Amino acid sequence: MDTQSREHSRKRLVMGNWKMHGNQAANTVLLDGLCAGVTAVPNCDVAVCVPFPYLGQANASLQGSGISWGAQDVSRHEQGAYTGEVAAAMLADFGCAWVLAGHSERRAMHGETDQLVADKAAAALSAGLTPVVCVGETLDEQEAGRTKDVISRQLAPVLALGASSLARIVLAYEPVWAIGTGLTATPDQAQEVHAFIRARLAELGVPQVRILYGGSVKASNAASLFAMPDIDGALVGGASLVAEEFLRIAAA
Ligand code: PGA
Numbered sequence: 089m090d091t092q093s094r095e096h097s098r099k100r101l102v103m104g105n106w107k108m109h110g111n112q113a114a115n116t117v118l119l120d121g122l123c124a125g126v127t128a129v130p131n132c133d134v135a136v137c138v139p140f141p142y143l144g145q146a147n148a149s150l151q152g153s154g155i156s157w158g159a160q161d162v163s164r165h166e167q168g169a170y171t172g173e174v175a176a177a178m179l180a181d182f183g184c185a186w187v188l189a190g191h192s193e194r195r196a197m198h199g200e201t202d203q204l205v206a207d208k209a210a211a212a213l214s215a216g217l218t219p220v221v222c223v224g225e226t227l228d229e230q231e232a233g234r235t236k237d238v239i240s241r242q243l244a245p246v247l248a249l250g251a252s253s254l255a256r257i258v259l260a261y262e263p264v265w266a267i268g269t270g271l272t273a274t275p276d277q278a279q280e281v282h283a284f285i286r287a288r289l290a291e292l293g294v295p296q297v298r299i300l301y302g303g304s305v306k307a308s309n310a311a312s313l314f315a316m317p318d319i320d321g322a323l324v325g326g327a328s329l330v331a332e333e334f335l336r337i338a339a340a
Pocket residue numbers: 105262266267268269270302303304305323324325326327
């Protein structure tokens with residue numbers, strides 16, 4: 089048990105999702121800032137998911153820093169004639185520990201289905217990566233009271249991977265209406281969904297899976313979210329692009 093009065097033993101994970109931001113010069117500033125500051129947050133795993141072209145830069149800059157890195161998407165296929173796709177083994181080749189699967193922007197803009205997301209998670213696991221499987225409802229779905237139905241549907245093919253696979257993944261609850269909007273689920277709202285997901289995992293014998301919250305997480309709201317018993321960290325978009333802000337979230 090660490091000093092954060094955690095009610096459980098899951099180590100907190102704060103992961104940045106840079107989305108389609110950055111260039112080599114800006115990344116150097118950001119990565120150097122993260123390396124310089126990360127020693128101040130020893131009780132938290134810190135990671136960044138960068139665009140594919142910058143995996144080499146992350147691999148070079150973050151070696152030995154204690155910060156791990158990953159990608160934002162992965163092919164469901166192992167290799168072959170899949171122009172434009174990137175295989176999990178290629179990510180592993182660049183030292184990735186993580187890969188996002190099923191971020192809502194990919195579900196919405198690239199037609200990713202629940203099954204495809206689960207296939208991507210399985211592909212990541214096969215290459216020794218930890219998939220961070222994202223789920224979350226839209227505003228319409230939330231207003232219609234369908235949040236848990238949507239989460240259940242999205243989770244079904246992922247849960248079907250079975251306990252031994254589930255024990256090696258991370259889940260992220262990201263209500264679509266809270267992503268990039270400045271709207272955050274209240275800690276109680278988020279906790280309710282996290283507890284729901286935790287119960288499903290517990291039924292399968294894997295209650296220890298880490299469940300991150302994502303959607304407009306900032307240094308100013310991180311502590312109240314992290315105080316919730318089933319929130320094990322955050323997936324951070326916009327606020328991960330400034331080293332100081334991102335590390336303040338990790339320290340929250
Ligand atoms: P946001 O993005 O923190 O900018 O809302 C979160 C995400 O999309 O992972």
